Amino acid sequence: MSDPIRHECGIAVVRLKKPLAYYQDKYGSALYGLERLFGLMAKQRNRGQDGIGIGCCKLDMPPGAPYMFRVRSTKSAEAIGEVLADEMKEFNRIARRVNAERKEMRDETGADYTPFEEDPDAIKREFELAGEINMGHLRYGTSGAFGKGSLHPYIRRSTWPTRSLMVMGNFNLTNSGELNQIMMRRGQHPVFDTDTQTVLEEIGFQLDEAHTDLYHKMRDSGLVPLEEITKHISEQLDVTQIIRKSADLWDGGYTIAGAIGNGDFFIMRDPQGIRPCHMYEDDEVIAFASERVALMTVFEVNEEQINELPAAHVCVIKSSGHMTIAPFTQAQEQHPCSFERIYFSRSNDSVIYRQRKALGEQMVPQLIEAIGNDWEHTVTSFIPNTAETAYHGFLDGLRYTRRLEVKQAIVEMFQSGSFDETKLDDLVLRNWPRSEKIAHKDIKMRTFIAQESGRDQLVSSVYDITYGVVSPNDNLVVIDDSIVRGTTLKKSLLRILARTNPRRIIVCSTAPQIRYPDCYGIDMSELGKFIAFQAAIALLDERGMRHVVKETYEACKEELLKPKAEMTNAVKAIYAPFTDTEISAKVSELVYPQNTQWKGDIHVIFQSIEGLHKALGPDYGDWYFSGDYPTPGGFATVNRAFINFFEGKGGRTYDTLL
Template sequence: MSELIKHECGIALIRLKKPLGYYQEKYGSPLYGFSKLFLLMEKQHNRGQDGAGIGCVKLNMPHGQSYMHRERVLKENSLGRLFKKPLKKYDKLVRKGIILPEYTDSVKAHFDFGGEVLVGHLRYGTSGNFTESSCHPYFRRSNWPTRNLMVCGNFNMTNTAELNRILINRGQHPIFDTDTQTILEEIGFHLDEAHDAIYHKMRDNSNLPGSKIPEVISDELDLVRILRKSASVWDGGYALAGLVGNGDAFVMRDPHGIRPVHYFEDDEVIAFASERVPLMTAFDKEKDAIQEVPPGHVVSMKNDGEVRVDSFANPAPRSSCTFERIYFSRGNDPDIYTERKRLGGALCPQILEEIDYNLEDAVFSYIPNTAETASYGLLHALRMYRRTTVKEKILEAHADGSLDESMLDDLILNNWPRAEKIAHKDIKLRTFISQEKGRSKMVSHVYDITYDVVEPKDNLVVLDDSIVRGTTLRQSIIKILSRTNPKAIIVASTAPQIRYPDCYGIDMSELGKFIAFQAAIALLKDRGAGKRIEEVYQACLEELKKPKEEQVNRVKEIYASFSPEDISTKIAELLYPQDIPWKGRLVILYQTIENLHASTPGNTGDWYFSGNYPTAGGIQIANQAFIQYYENRSGRSYDV
């Protein structure tokens, strides 16, 4: 993606099934779990670089000793800093003889993260006031182990305001911070109720000594039941991980499977991560050994090691986020790699038509670096097209007797697709610009080009994985590419036109910033249909008066009169820089939604392209987003 889009987030959880001494003896380190947690997080650093946090629960700690710990960092290189600090403390205690690694009880007693249950989180700061207190995991403290709760997740709720009202109506005083806080308090409320019910039953109806009651509470605590009650009021996409102070843990996924989460289990460990490949790498396993947490299910782990997979919600149509496949997830997953190649190949017919099937006068490239895999797919499709063409012409010439050596030379040696590395991103310069406000003139230098490989007769075809706002294209990329002086610049997006806001964890929420939306508004005005904008605004206001379950997405009416080609043509017009000497042709091509689904089977979530939201809250957010656009109000529509 040529422009930075942030998204939430990455999670990892490790539950050791053996005592620490087992891992010391077998692997030579009592920090086996801590090391695996770091590896899972490092292999997911693409999912969040603004902040990071880790948490730990130690099982069966003696009274008077701490058993639950958390560390969070909000600094540059947050992940490295996060693990360096406790390791530095560990090494110091080893040098002093306080910790003896071969005696793992000393590790557990003195190292904060020397426990059996560990959780980690990587975060992009999509909330407005992003501070260390916004970093996960969130922690709810109590003197009772079974009332301590730590939660982190990759998610966004569409109904945070409603969730806060529920807390208020119970008599609570929530702090309007983030949806994470509301989730923590919702689960915490039902956790408290379950704890208190067991406690009062034991206290009032048994002769059990008070010191033994916590053991009974811990044994009888039913996380699945607690989470089923908590999630009944949630609307959003989520993958949540949580730890309870007694050592119980859980990982749950929303009913539509919007956000991803996977796990691996053997007789030594059960481990979770947002993506599959980190688990394959960390535990040296093939892909078939890694399982997906089923949508609408929770994997719960009791402190005695029992693992269960249970449904917590009614079945719902699967709508897994396709942006995970197009861009967000790391491309070394075998299925994602294949799908990205398919996405590139699916653009082949559109591109061939645009260049009039003239491969000899075309140069193919991509905008670094995430579109590289798709470019391999495009080039493969172009070569297959060329092979088919050559074969047909040879057979035809052979049949009529016109086949000779010169014809073979012309058929076989010429008109094959030519790929070049054209655009180069200067990461350090981009970082510098992001830290220096108001230096917009420097944006055009974020990318540089390879000179003298494109000729004036060439069509320069550049693949991108998605075009959201178009800002970087207009301010930087097209200006840079125009220096090669091609006949035409054709930018092809492996994703369809982004027309609607996301509200399930990706920071794409303001309609007015989408170049496809800007193009549709401009077309309405160009064609004298500007009154529809006012009509849609009024329609959205009326929709918001209805219960969210009855609302329809009225923003679709903005696009109803136009074909995808109409909007793409207008986008090219809007993105064409007016302050450059190059006067060639600019073309913007987009993937079709049909080809998207054919390329990414199993991931059907396409609401940002189609406007077909999987939850009622999503539709409500779309209508709210248009109202905010019309009223010239900035900010995310799900924060209202």
């Protein structure tokens, strides 16, 4: 993706089924769970650049001993190995101290001692991240601040284990403001920070209510000794019911995981299945991750052994180890995020790999039309590196199309009785697609983490080109995953590609035109920054239709007065007067690089929504392209986004919804 948009967050969970001593005996490490957690996080490091967080909950700790811990770091996920190294330094420091104490005791008594590294009970007691519930989070924030305090997991502490809570997730709620108002009417004082805080406080409130009800019943019955109440509350705590009550009014896309201080764990997925959640279970662990291949690689298992947590379901693992998966609300029509397949998830998942290749293949008919089938004067490539898989599919489609042409021509030659070997040689050997490596990323850095103000210069420095393979008579075709703002395309990438001096540069986006904001996890919320939106506004101005902008503004305000269930997307009126081709043509004009000596043409081609669904499947979400949102909160978001644009307000739309 040439434009900087923020990824989905990544989650990883390893819940051990055995005592730490089991893993010490079998694998030589009581930190088996932590090691596997870091493995899952490392395999999903593409999902977080703001920082990482690790949580640990220990089972069956004696009264007075801490049981819930958290480590957070603003180091990016690229530096996850450094974070692990820091924690192991702490482990080794503890080991030196404990071993020194034990050696001193041995010298005094003459008794043998077990080294700390081989003593799982001591490791669990002394080292904070040694426990049965291991939770990891890779944050790519879409709301709130971006400091250490905003990193997951969030913790809500109490002297009662059954009221202590740790939460993390990959999500956005569209109605956080509304939920905060509900809390205020209860008499609570929520912090208007992020929707994570809202989620934490709502689950915490329901947890408090359930705990208090159980406590009063047991205390008033007189049948349970006071010193045993905590144990009985823990056993009877209905986590599934707590989640049902908590999520009753939530609107958004989410995978949320949490640990309660008594050792109960839960993980839940939104009713539309927007956010991903995969799980693996064997005799030793139950593990969860945002991406299937992370589980496959870390636990060395095949695809069939990984399952998806069903939408609208919550998986609860009690401290006893008993697991249930049950619905917490009614499942809705499924709309998994298509950007997971286009860009966010790693492409070594077999299904995602095939889907990305199919996205590239779907671009072939439009490109053939654009170049007039002149492959002899066309060079194909890709930029950036994340578009490589789609590019391979694109080449497969080109070759297949060309083979069909050759086959048809040969058949016609034989049918007409005019076989000509010279013509056959010309037909077979000429006019085939040419594939070249044009852009090279010669510095290993992730350009999307740079500050936007300096990003264009950074991209220019990171990429270099292959000289001498493109002639002034050639079309240069490059595949891109998607085009959001077009800023980097205009200011950096097209300027770089123009150095090859082609007759024309054709940019093929494997994603359709991004016309509307996302509000379920991706940081794409400001309408005015979308290049497709800018193109539509420019066309309205050119054709004397500026009144449509004012009319749409008024229509958006009217929509926001309606109940959410009755809202529609009034912003569609901005695009209604124009065809997809007209929008693409205007985008081509808007991204033309300035202040270069190159005088060739720019042609931007976008995937069609029909092509998207042919490649991915009919159920995948397309609201950022079509404007058809899967939840009521989406329609509130898009209408508010246009109002903000019209009134000149920046910022994320879902931060302002109340």
